[in-house]
Amino acid sequence: MATTELQSTQVDLAGLMTVLGGHLYSTPAVAVRELVQNAHDSITRRRIEDPAFSGGRIDVTSDPRTGTLTVSDDGAGMTREEIDRFLATVGVGYTRGLRERSDELIGQFGLGFLSAFIIGERTVVRTASYQAPDAAHEYTSTTGERYSVEPCAERPVGTEVVLKLTADHRELADPAVLAGIVGRYCALLGVPVQVNGEPVNADAPPWRATGEAVAVHPVQARKQALAFAERMDPSFRPLCTLEVDGGGVRGLLWLQDVLTYGSWDNRRLAVYVRGMLLDDDARDLLPRWAGFVSGAVESDVLTPTASREDLQRDDAWEAARAALHEALVSGLARVASEQPEAWSRVLARHNEGLLGAALADEGLEALLAADLRVPTSEGELTVRELVDGGDGRAHVGLGTGGFEEMRFRALKRPIATGTRYAVVPFVRRWCARHGVDVVELGTSTGDRALFQRVELEEAGWLAEQLAKERQELIPARFEPVEMPFVLVPDREAELKARLEADAAQERIASAALHLARSHTATIDGTYEARLYVNVDSPAIAALLQARRDGRDVEVALGLLRAVLALMAAGERETRAGVDLLEALSGVGDAVRRLL
């Protein structure tokens, strides 16, 4: 058998660099983070290996005129040999080996330094190691593929990396841009960082401060937490903050102080791993319903991907997600009991989103069920108020307005607006728990609960006189007695007509359509609307009596037809086919004949 000769795989560094540069990182700003992170790790290394060391500081400076950016540290520095072995060898770093001795180190892949070549057209590294402080070296490279190392003038122990930025990335030298980037990435870093002389991480996050010996008054602690939230997320003012401590995550969540709707998804969570911002938008760690929640958390157990801009979806991630969920629910409960003012603001701002949240989470439902309000024809009410106002039943409208609403308005009874986000399921759930009936207006079962049907000899005659085509006239008793009739469009027939229209075939997947049709087949779609005529109303009672007495009822009928048409014309759902002018002239005609 012939022996197979083993060959070495060739690495095309230029090609690899293009991939890394163009595809690994989402933004060139990440390169700045990588350099600051190396400075941090080098300081950590020196703290471990050089017992005499008491410093630790990172300086980022820029010169917009020359387009240069410099990151300096007073960390361990590198010897000549270390430059070759670690800095200039892709995939290898000193840091990885040291991680066993410290959980503060951030680097592990031996890749980050390459990002300097994405934003810099020339990179110079000047360094002196604490192991050989008198021998400083200067590394120079343009693309990272080739480099030179020379001895250089004496310098303090530590490293400075000087980048001449490419034309595309010169904006990174703008002091404000740079301060913004570094300030966000390094907000929680344990080593002080200055950008052009200004500290960017001087204030420790509030959860670290709680370990301090002097206990802070709760009001003061709340203020500090709000100030932190405001610093971290300038786009929204925070309404109140909630602590997170569990599942390997510590930090703060806050509710945004804006008016939100159910569809609002502005979840924003910044995740810091070992003090460095890793994922600016880890929204998936927050529950889907928390669209109005922002936060910043840190963790040592979450694992970054190689781009260090995302997190691996491992067990730690799941545990963190569960902990954040729990922190949100218990934090909201705490705000409800300890900060009544903030709580009423939370309810006012996020009522709609919380309706959905309550449906998604039983713990929240228990907390919120009594306080959340649903939109009704009488303004926003709690379900308890809706039920009390509805004589012990919850009325829900599935359309918009209509005669039914007019009737309820006349009675001053509230109808919940069932077409709005989460209202129907929330009301149903509440009522099921409290043993209360829900009446859905416009469905045949709903109508049966509201209109007490009566037998009437003149029903056929009334139908001829008042009902239009595809309207079913039903004699009934209902309140208020002043109302002679109510025209109720049949929502189920409406749905049936819509689904059975040919166009539906194109819009709805056929399996779903089939299912829907098997339901609509059970709906009797003969009538589009029901006209309930109130036999208790003085107008109808008088009309019927006059007819029984054999008197002429034409004028009265004309007037009633006109009123019916006018009522129908005022409602979006019933106005089709109503001739307003004809209705008005009907009134005029009746008045003229009466006088």
Ligand SMILES: Nc1ncnc2c1ncn2[C@@H]1O[C@H](COP(=O)(O)OP(=O)(O)OP(=O)(O)O)[C@@H](O)[C@H]1O
């Ligand atoms: N400022 C610095 N001071 C001292 N050593 C440095 C500095 N910057 C880089 N190095 C050395 O170069 C090595 C490679 O750096 P690089 O950023 O490529 O990878 P890393 O930091 O080890 O890992 P990662 O890719 O996860 O960031 C480091 O491990 C360290 O030994």
